[in-house]
Amino acid sequence: MSTYRIREERLPALFEETAKKRKLYLPTDTAEGVAAFLPYREGMTLTASLNTSRSAKDLFFPQTETLADFKVSGREIAVVDVREECEDFLLFGVRACDVKSFEILDRVFLAEPVDSFYKNRREHGTVVSLACASPVETCFCGTFGIDCADPEGDAAAYRWEGYYYFVPLTEKGEEYLASVESLLEETDDGPVWDAKGEIYRKKERLPLKSLTTEGFGGERTKELFDSEKWESLSEACLGCGTCTYVCPTCQCFDIRDFDTGRQIRRYRCWDSCMVSDFTKMAGGNPRPTQKERFRQRFMHKLVYFPAENEGIFGCVGCGRCLAQCPISMNIVKVMKALKEEKE
Numbered sequence: 001m002s003t004y005r006i007r008e009e010r011l012p013a014l015f016e017e018t019a020k021k022r023k024l025y026l027p028t029d030t031a032e033g034v035a036a037f038l039p040y041r042e043g044m045t046l047t048a049s050l051n052t053s054r055s056a057k058d059l060f061f062p063q064t065e066t067l068a069d070f071k072v073s074g075r076e077i078a079v080v081d082v083r084e085e086c087e088d089f090l091l092f093g094v095r096a097c098d099v100k101s102f103e104i105l106d107r108v109f110l111a112e113p114v115d116s117f118y119k120n121r122r123e124h125g126t127v128v129s130l131a132c133a134s135p136v137e138t139c140f141c142g143t144f145g146i147d148c149a150d151p152e153g154d155a156a157a158y159r160w161e162g163y164y165y166f167v168p169l170t171e172k173g174e175e176y177l178a179s180v181e182s183l184l185e186e187t188d189d190g191p192v193w194d195a196k197g198e199i200y201r202k203k204e205r206l207p208l209k210s211l212t213t214e215g216f217g218g219e220r221t222k223e224l225f226d227s228e229k230w231e232s233l234s235e236a237c238l239g240c241g242t243c244t245y246v247c248p249t250c251q252c253f254d255i256r257d258f259d260t261g262r263q264i265r266r267y268r269c270w271d272s273c274m275v276s277d278f279t280k281m282a283g284g285n286p287r288p289t290q291k292e293r294f295r296q297r298f299m300h301k302l303v304y305f306p307a308e309n310e311g312i313f314g315c316v317g318c319g320r321c322l323a324q325c326p327i328s329m330n331i332v333k334v335m336k337a338l339k340e341e342k343e
């Protein structure tokens, strides 16, 4: 497979060239002191950690979007189709765990009936991943078989000794690298292996490296559902939904209508199985207590999702919920507590 490289100081030129041809999003450090995927503007630089506060799912499944408008005139209602072909865009510097989350979202949104809004963005989006040279102590992608040193995507990038190396992995990735070939030089893949080796050494020192999925999966439904641990685990949960919103694999949404005065706008927005009015129906709420809502979120990721998806878990070990839950509750604590109970 071909390998290309560019000197690190030429990266701004690569971004400029890329942004001339399509919209470019980079994980960059913001004034709020966190890293975020933002549209590229001149002078923007790549964040060092890649550990963005919100995930890259926002670019394919935005927090809110209009689905349709309804124009009401007397007794007539006209439906306005607001769908438009999305412009081409490129996400640069996506971590391996976040790239893997797209596969999980694809299984939900691209299954019949296909979500045409999501599909449109997936078709027009190109993903250039970047091997995670600085995994942090909240990272545990390895638990789910994800290799942070060897990310997937349309093209994979590796940083090593003053260069960025690129390996195309799909047709889209090849097209992208061809579009900026005047800035790249072809090279051998030796440094890519060196870059990976360095990351594996760092990974060995991560505190969660021994966490496994043993004891979880589709065949454990009843035993895990009935666990007595849910009571104490969920006791302090505020039901704030933060863990859901920052999670790259959570995909629940609500659909609502808003009367603008001239028309009705139908939009969807993220929702969370952790909040008390989620899936509220005329007959009441199917999960009236926080314990039930809390259990649902983790059972879905660790049991129901793998049961329906050839064993693939609904978590990629990105660590965001570990870093951002206001009461320090998270999926790692849940997994450890449920395992302890079994032992």
Ligand code: SF4
Binding pocket: 243, 246, 247, 248, 249, 250, 301, 314, 315, 316, 317, 318, 319, 320, 321, 322, 331
């Ligand atoms: S559950 Fe937590 S660690 Fe797992 S993908 Fe979601 S935010 Fe990341």
Ligand code: SF4
Binding pocket: 236, 237, 238, 239, 240, 241, 242, 243, 244, 274, 324, 325, 326, 327, 328, 329, 330
């Ligand atoms: S687990 Fe934490 S982040 Fe998630 S809803 Fe409960 S309090 Fe909020």
